[in-house]
Amino acid sequence: MSASVDKGCINCVHSNGEFEKCYCIYKGAVSPHGSCRKYKLDLLKIKPRPPLNINTEDIVIEKI
Numbered sequence: 001m002s003a004s005v006d007k008g009c010i011n012c013v014h015s016n017g018e019f020e021k022c023y024c025i026y027k028g029a030v031s032p033h034g035s036c037r038k039y040k041l042d043l044l045k046i047k048p049r050p051p052l053n054i055n056t057e058d059i060v061i062e063k064i
Contacts, residue, residue: 005046008033013040 009015009022010032016023022032 007035011041011045013042014038017045
């Protein structure tokens with residue numbers, strides 16, 4: 001698991017993924033930053049980082 005991913009109930013397979021009203025199918029209403037032994041990362045709940053701003057004028061491609 002990457003260090004940038006928060007291991008919290010908000011990213012768990014067993015929760016609804018809502019920040020304000022996080023609900024776990026095993027524990028009921030839980031804190032979005034909490035976690036338990038049944039934690040399993042759901043990759044679809046992770047928000048991707050914004051794309052990098054790359055200036056195309058700075059890129060130099062040389063022909064080999």
